[in-house]
Amino acid sequence: MRSCSIVVAEPASAHRNLFRYCPMSTIEITGLRKSFRAYQKQEGLRAAIRGLWRRNYREVEAVRGIDLTVEQGEFVAFLGPNGAGKTTTLKLLSGVVHPTSGTARVLGHVPWLRENDYRRRFALVMGQKNQLWWDLPAQESFRLHQQIYRIPPDEFLRTRDELTRLLQVENLLSQPVRELSLGERMKMELIAALLHSPDVLFLDEPTIGLDVVAQHNIQQFLKQYQQQRNVTVLLTSHYMKDVAALCQRVVIIAQGQIKYDGSLSGIIDKFSQTKVVSLTFAEGRMPERLVEFGVVLACEPPKARLRIPRNKVTQTLSTLLSQGGVEDVGVEDAPLDEVIADMFAQVHDNKSPTD
Amino acid sequence: MNSRQTLRPQSARPAYLAVLWTMLRNSLVRDMSFRSNFLIESITSLAWMMMNLGFYLLVFKFTRELAPGWGKYEFFAFLATTMLINSVVQAFFMPNAEEFSEMIRTGNLDFALLKPIDAQFLISLQRVNWSSLSNFFVAIALLAYSVWKMTTRETAPLPLHPWMLMAYPLYVACGVAILYSLMISLAATSIWLGRNQSLYDFWFYITNFSRYPMEIYEGQVGTPLRLFFTFIIPVMVVVNVPARVISQPLIGGAGRDVALGPGLDQQFLLGFALLATAGSLGAARWVFQRALTSYRSASS
Incomplete structure (x- = not known):
C-alpha cells in the first residue's frame, strides 16, 4: 500500500462513502514544517524594560520536514522528548494551526482548510486540556456535541450508552464535571470525542497524570475500541506501557524530525x-x-x-x-525504557550548533 | 463500518439553531445551579441601573432639556435604549468575548476549531449570562413608561406611529450587532497580542461615547468626536438611532427637526445605521478570520 501513495487527484468529498476503496492512505504527510517566532525574554527587570521596544526573537522550528504515511486501521505511537514536535504535528493534522510549508492529507482532506466534512470525521483528545463544561454534568456537553455533529438521536444514545458502559461511568453522567476525579474526567473527555464515531483519532497524552489503574482502564478501552471499529489512531504518550500495550508501529520524533519508524522491538535493534x-x-x-x-x-x-x-x-x-x-x-x-531514554539523551547532545 | 458511514446525514450544514438552543439551555442550567450568584448579579445590575436613573432625575430638576430635542422623557427613552442594548450585549457577548481572550491564552481555542461548525458562531454564543437579562425587562418597562408619558403630555405630544414600533427593534438589533462586532474584533486581537486584559477598559472608553445624544457633541472638540465615532467607529449610531426612532417623530410627525449638523438628517442616519451594521459585521468577520490563521495554540 505504501508504494502506491501517489497523490490521487480527485474531489474527496464526492467519494466519501467509497473512500475505503480508494488507493489513498488515510494519512499522508510530506515535508511538513512548522516554525514560529518566540519572544526571547532576558532575565531581570532592566531587560524586560528594554524588551518593550526592542525584542529578540528566536525562530523555533517545532516540526522540520516530516514525511509519514499511515494506513487505515493502524495504531501508531509518536514517541519523543518534550518539545520534539509531537503535539504540534497532531495540531497540524487536526487543522488547529497552519504549517509553514509542506502538505498533509487526512482522509483526503487538507486539515488546515477546516472543512466541515473533515471535521466530522476525526477527533482530537488532549490529556492536558478539557473541553467539557466545567460546571455542568457531562451529559449536557454530550448533548451539545450531538447537535454540533448532527448525530441522529438513536445513534447518539446507542454510542453514548456503549461508551459509558465500556468505560464504566454510567452513574457519573449527571454529576457536574468539576466534581469528577481526573481519571473519570478523562473518560468523559474520551466519550465526548468519540460520540460522532470518528474515523481518525488523535490522542495527545491521554493518560497523563492518571494512576496505574486508570491508565490501564483507558489502555484497555482504547485497544478494544480500535480493534472493534478499525479506526486509525495516532497517539503520543510518555508512558512506555501505553505504547507497548497499544501500538504495533512506533514513530520516534526528536527535534522536529522522524528518527525512527517501525516496530517497538525494532527500536532495540536499532538504538541499543x-x-x-x-x-x-x-x-x-x-x-x-x-x-x-x-x-x-x-x-x-x-x-x-x-x-x-x-x-x-x-x-x-x-x-x-x-x-x-x-x-x-x-x-x-536492555530495557526499552532505558534504550529510549538513552536515545533521547543522545539526540539532545548531538544538537547542531546552529540551534 | 460501511453501515456506520451511510448513517451520517448527507447534508453537511450544521444545525445552527439547535446548537444555539442547546447552548442557551446549558447556560441557563449552569446559571441556575449557582442560585445565590444569579440573584446577587441580578440585584447589583438592577441597583446600578436605578442609581443611573436617580442621577438623571436629579439632573432634570435643574434643566428641561439635555440637548435640543432631548427633554426628560425623551432622554429616559434614550437611557432605556442604552440599557436594553447593553443588557443584551452583556448577556450574550460580553462573557464570550472575555472567554475568547482566555481561550487564546490557554490554548483551549483548539476545541472550537475542531468542531464542524462556524468557529465565530461557536465562540460568540457559547456561554450566556442570563442574569444580565434582568436589566432587559426593567429597560422595557422604563421605555414603555417614557413613551406613554411622551404620547399623553399636553404640549407637543409624541405622535406614535406603528412604523416606529416596528423600526425600533430593528435598530436595537443593529446597535447590538455593531457593539458585538467591536467586541469580538477587540477580543480577536489577543491572538496577536498574546494577552489583552484591557478589553473591558477599552470597551468602556469607547462605548462611553454612545451613551449620550449625539447633539451634545458640538463645537471644536465635539464635532470631530462625533464624526469619528459615527463614521470611523460607529458607536454613536448604536443607541442614538433606535432612541431617535422611538422618541422623535420622523415620518408624518409634526416635524421637530433636530439640528444634526451638515448632511446628518434623520433619514440619512437611518440608512447609515444599516450600512454601518453591515460594515461592522463584515469587518469583524475579516478580523476574526485573519486572527485565526495566526493562531499558534498554546503548548499542550
Whole structure:
C-alpha cells in the first residue's frame, strides 16, 4: 500500500462513502514544517524594560520536514522528548494551526482548510486540556456535541450508552464535571470525542497524570475500541506501557524530525548498542576485575549483571566460560525504557550548533 | 463500518439553531445551579441601573432639556435604549468575548476549531449570562413608561406611529450587532497580542461615547468626536438611532427637526445605521478570520 501513495487527484468529498476503496492512505504527510517566532525574554527587570521596544526573537522550528504515511486501521505511537514536535504535528493534522510549508492529507482532506466534512470525521483528545463544561454534568456537553455533529438521536444514545458502559461511568453522567476525579474526567473527555464515531483519532497524552489503574482502564478501552471499529489512531504518550500495550508501529520524533519508524522491538535493534548479561558464579569463583568485561550494573556475589557492547557479547562470554566457574548465564536486551531514554539523551547532545 | 458511514446525514450544514438552543439551555442550567450568584448579579445590575436613573432625575430638576430635542422623557427613552442594548450585549457577548481572550491564552481555542461548525458562531454564543437579562425587562418597562408619558403630555405630544414600533427593534438589533462586532474584533486581537486584559477598559472608553445624544457633541472638540465615532467607529449610531426612532417623530410627525449638523438628517442616519451594521459585521468577520490563521495554540 505504501508504494502506491501517489497523490490521487480527485474531489474527496464526492467519494466519501467509497473512500475505503480508494488507493489513498488515510494519512499522508510530506515535508511538513512548522516554525514560529518566540519572544526571547532576558532575565531581570532592566531587560524586560528594554524588551518593550526592542525584542529578540528566536525562530523555533517545532516540526522540520516530516514525511509519514499511515494506513487505515493502524495504531501508531509518536514517541519523543518534550518539545520534539509531537503535539504540534497532531495540531497540524487536526487543522488547529497552519504549517509553514509542506502538505498533509487526512482522509483526503487538507486539515488546515477546516472543512466541515473533515471535521466530522476525526477527533482530537488532549490529556492536558478539557473541553467539557466545567460546571455542568457531562451529559449536557454530550448533548451539545450531538447537535454540533448532527448525530441522529438513536445513534447518539446507542454510542453514548456503549461508551459509558465500556468505560464504566454510567452513574457519573449527571454529576457536574468539576466534581469528577481526573481519571473519570478523562473518560468523559474520551466519550465526548468519540460520540460522532470518528474515523481518525488523535490522542495527545491521554493518560497523563492518571494512576496505574486508570491508565490501564483507558489502555484497555482504547485497544478494544480500535480493534472493534478499525479506526486509525495516532497517539503520543510518555508512558512506555501505553505504547507497548497499544501500538504495533512506533514513530520516534526528536527535534522536529522522524528518527525512527517501525516496530517497538525494532527500536532495540536499532538504538541499543549493548546487551545485559547476568552471571551466576560458583562459590568463590567470581573474577576480581569484572570491570574488564563490561560495565558492572550489579554485583552481589555470587551473582553479577554486566552491560556489554553487543558486538562483544560472544567474545566476552567465551572468555568467561573458558575461565570456568560460571554456573548460569542469561543474555537480555536492555530495557526499552532505558534504550529510549538513552536515545533521547543522545539526540539532545548531538544538537547542531546552529540551534 | 460501511453501515456506520451511510448513517451520517448527507447534508453537511450544521444545525445552527439547535446548537444555539442547546447552548442557551446549558447556560441557563449552569446559571441556575449557582442560585445565590444569579440573584446577587441580578440585584447589583438592577441597583446600578436605578442609581443611573436617580442621577438623571436629579439632573432634570435643574434643566428641561439635555440637548435640543432631548427633554426628560425623551432622554429616559434614550437611557432605556442604552440599557436594553447593553443588557443584551452583556448577556450574550460580553462573557464570550472575555472567554475568547482566555481561550487564546490557554490554548483551549483548539476545541472550537475542531468542531464542524462556524468557529465565530461557536465562540460568540457559547456561554450566556442570563442574569444580565434582568436589566432587559426593567429597560422595557422604563421605555414603555417614557413613551406613554411622551404620547399623553399636553404640549407637543409624541405622535406614535406603528412604523416606529416596528423600526425600533430593528435598530436595537443593529446597535447590538455593531457593539458585538467591536467586541469580538477587540477580543480577536489577543491572538496577536498574546494577552489583552484591557478589553473591558477599552470597551468602556469607547462605548462611553454612545451613551449620550449625539447633539451634545458640538463645537471644536465635539464635532470631530462625533464624526469619528459615527463614521470611523460607529458607536454613536448604536443607541442614538433606535432612541431617535422611538422618541422623535420622523415620518408624518409634526416635524421637530433636530439640528444634526451638515448632511446628518434623520433619514440619512437611518440608512447609515444599516450600512454601518453591515460594515461592522463584515469587518469583524475579516478580523476574526485573519486572527485565526495566526493562531499558534498554546503548548499542550
